Amino acid sequence: xxxKTLTIGHIRLISLYWSRYAVRSGSGLVYLLxxxxxxxxxxxxxxxxxxxxxxxxxxxxxxxxxxxxxxTIINIGKPIIQWVLGQKSMKEIIQQGQTRQxxxxxxxxxxxxxxxxxxxxxxxxPWTSFLLEKRPALLSAIFLLLVFGMPFVISFLAYNxxxxxxxxxxxxxxxxxTERSNIYFGRFLGTVIFSTAVMAIxxxxxxxxxxxKTRIYPALALAGWAAHGFLALAILMVPYIAxxxxxxxxxxxxxxxxxxxxxxxxxxxxxxxxxxxxxKPAKYxxxxxxxxxxxxxxxxxxxxxxxxxxxxxxxxxxxLMLGYYRFERRDL
Numbered sequence: 001x002x003x004k005t006l007t008i009g010h011i012r013l014i015s016l017y018w019s020r021y022a023v024r025s026g027s028g029l030v031y032l033l034x035x036x037x038x039x040x041x042x043x044x045x046x047x048x049x050x051x052x053x054x055x056x057x058x059x060x061x062x063x064x065x066x067x068x069x070x071x072t073i074i075n076i077g078k079p080i081i082q083w084v085l086g087q088k089s090m091k092e093i094i095q096q097g098q099t100r101q102x103x104x105x106x107x108x109x110x111x112x113x114x115x116x117x118x119x120x121x122x123x124x125x126p127w128t129s130f131l132l133e134k135r136p137a138l139l140s141a142i143f144l145l146l147v148f149g150m151p152f153v154i155s156f157l158a159y160n161x162x163x164x165x166x167x168x169x170x171x172x173x174x175x176x177x178t179e180r181s182n183i184y185f186g187r188f189l190g191t192v193i194f195s196t197a198v199m200a201i202x203x204x205x206x207x208x209x210x211x212x213k214t215r216i217y218p219a220l221a222l223a224g225w226a227a228h229g230f231l232a233l234a235i236l237m238v239p240y241i242a243x244x245x246x247x248x249x250x251x252x253x254x255x256x257x258x259x260x261x262x263x264x265x266x267x268x269x270x271x272x273x274x275x276x277x278x279x280k281p282a283k284y285x286x287x288x289x290x291x292x293x294x295x296x297x298x299x300x301x302x303x304x305x306x307x308x309x310x311x312x313x314x315x316x317x318x319x320l321m322l323g324y325y326r327f328e329r330r331d332l
Contacts, residue, residue: 014186
């Protein structure tokens with residue numbers, strides 16, 4: 001493995017070309033379409049009930065009370081987010097879901113809903129309190145779903161970094177002008193650039209719609225939390241792209257590379273969850289990929305999200321070097 005052949009100029013040129021090529025290629029267009037549909041669908045599913053709540057409130061009272069809407073979102077979303085973060089079991093969520101919902105509006109400051117929310121939030125763990133109360137709760141829920149779902153989507157973009165050219169032997173002509181290391185790392189970087197741009201489009205679209213349509217959160221609060229969520233999603237995608245780089249450098253077929261990427265990403269999560277039900281230590285299988293760390297990218301404590309960021313970078317370095325080791329030694 002010879003990293004001395006790395007040339008910054010070649011990597012920059014290859015990465016910029018590859019990020020532009022991804023827009024025109026079939027895999028890039030498919031990823032763009034799937035990512036947009038998934039991201040905007042998640043946002044629509046969560047925002048639509050809030051819009052209906054606002055419409056009903058305006059119909060009944062003649063005006064919209066942002067605080068009442070936010071309290072309702074917190075009251076409904078609290079058990080769900082606690083389950084996602086591992087703070088509450090599904091049985092407890094079902095039991096809480098059977099309780100009667102509070103009224104939507106009240107004229108006094110000590111409304112029944114406000115009192116109930118304050119009582120139910122007593123003793124709330126700091127992570128849940130941060131996501132629901134200190135940050136826009138609706139945007140927090142959207143980010144949690146995107147953090148969970150986007151790793152399944154990223155393989156549609158990253159699966160064919162080099163496997164297609166290995167199959168057609170097209171890389172032999174490119175190797176007359178540059179080294180293998182520049183091709184491998186340049187295409188990885190180009191994939192990261194394109195993925196980051198798509199994440200930016202999704203987050204900006206969701207936040208713009210949420211701010212203009214619902215108007216229940218201050219613009220600065222939305223913008224600040226959107227920036228944090230975008231960085232979390234952008235960082236999270238990098239190790240999964242590196243996994244696809246390893247797989248793409250190891251097989252000759254783009255289709256096989258896609259299937260293996262899907263099986264690897266989903267299989268680690270599935271075995272970790274199902275295995276943990278039968279044998280608790282099996283849940284640590286999720287740490288073979290960033291599944292066990294990624295929610296901490298949205299944690300309030302700097303030590304947690306910095307640790308999750310470092311973990312993602314370590315995963316990236318390990319998978320990239322394994323992929324490069326394979327790519328450097330195989331017949332092209």
